[in-house]
Amino acid sequence: MSQFNPNSNPNPNQSPYPYQQQPPYGQPFPQAPMQNYQNPGMSGVNPGDTGSFGWAVLGFFIPIAGLILWLVWKNTKPQTAIQCRNGFIAGVVVWLALNIIFTLIGASLFSVFSGGM
Template sequence: MSNPTPYQPVQPTQLAQYASPNQSQYAQPQPAYGQPNYAPPVQPVYPQPTASYGRNPSDTGSFGWAVLGFFIPLVGLILWMIWKNDRPGDAGMAGKGALVSVIINVVLFILWIVFAGILFAASGSY
């Protein structure tokens, strides 16, 4: 039989690496008993900027601009072209009013042509 190798004792420096396997070497030490556990400083909460930041507060997109654009479409179109970058809410309402007015006028014009054609055909004169 061969001679078994003698048992070699573990050095204290080698024990330190096995002492606490759950903690990393960068873990913060736990406070001793009786000492207060101070929390890290809390960062102040600042309000987030709103969607109206940097916009004109009088730019509310009033329904009155839509009414003006509806009854005077040329004015609504001009206001939309002037205000589209500076006052987008009001410009949108004026432009929508003008667009609705133009669409309704085109539909009414087509209906008038159809009605006039029907009346002309019914009259019997060619």
């Protein structure tokens, strides 16, 4: 029967607990490696938040979807939310510009064909 020793160290010259040693005078204490832990109550970097240009395209062609997605994601996925917002703004501006242009063209055609007052 073999015995299991969880604290066995293959290198006897090195301590199995390197963070418990006192550093030389004037030297900083060694730091433990980062664990990539995110507190659920705090907003941090979201690895799924890529801010893809596709979300701006969606917001451009379907502005109401861009607005809704921006409102939903502005705190949890800020980069993606910014893309949705930019697509929404661009879509609304282009829609308004085209409406103004077509209204002016329609008004001028109406005056031409109605007898030109």
